Amino acid sequence: MTLELPEGPFAAYLFDCDGTIVDSMPLHYIAWKKALGEWNCEFEEQTFYSWGGMPVVEIIRSLNEMNGLAMPVEELHHRKEGLYYEMLGDLHGVPEVIEHVHASHGKIPFAVVSGSTRQSVVKSLEVLGILDKFDVLVCAGEYSKGKPDPEPFLLAAEKLGVSAKDCLVFEDTDMGIQSATAAGMKSVKVMQPWERGAR
CATH class of the missing domain: 3.40.50.1000 (HAD superfamily/HAD-like)
Structure with a gap:
């Protein structure tokens, strides 16, 4: 194409x-699902793609607001990034x-x-x-x-x-x-x- x-x-x-x-994006989504799963937070795939380009910290803040959660922004940011780096061989x-x-x-x-x-x-x-x-x-x-x-x-x-x-x-x-x-x-x-x- x-x-x-x-x-x-x-x-x-x-x-x-x-x-x-x-x-x-598919690897980032897997990393998000794993990291957010540890906080029992859902992140629909459609929402993930529609938010493409939004900084990680803004995504976490938005998910906290939407779900009434208080996930630690910096801690979750590092966890998600770390999970993504583990999959870089598949990029x-x-x-x-x-x-x-x-x-x-x-x-x-x-x-x-x-x-x-x-x-x-x-x-x-x-x-x-x-x-x-x-x-x-x-x-x-x-x-x-x-x-x-x-x-x-x-x-x-x-x-x-x-x-x-x-x-x-x-x-x-x-x-x-x-x-x-x-x-x-x-x-x-x-x-x-x-x-x-x-x-």
Whole structure:
């Protein structure tokens, strides 16, 4: 499956990480289910995917609020991340996005704009051997308002020294597309795992 890119030219490509560059969302969901199971907290798969791009601490706070729980945010954050790291050996890239990364590297600057922590993003990109292809990483904790607010993408454009209107965003969630649109950027939607079909 190849991605249909909007008309360019573009001065930079901005990529979401989980579910866009790396097919990590199923692994993240398994980690969430295990970590939350220890607190008897349900996390529906549909909700998980609709919240794609939301920082981990915000997800925990939202689940606490929804379920009337008081799960410790930092402790659960570290537990969930640890469970995800244990599964990194099973991590694969999203083929049609990796194709664009390899084809365009060196011709145009790249940034990763993620709701995951810098440590998680770095580990994921290292597993795929492509960390060195990205000029800038903008991760959770490095901006005050997460997606769907435009701030993360605008910050990436600023760090790359390019105008927002000249950036193309690769995203797999509606929340991420809304963020890109609010930043005045064009975007391309990467299919979710079930939309791509089993590989």
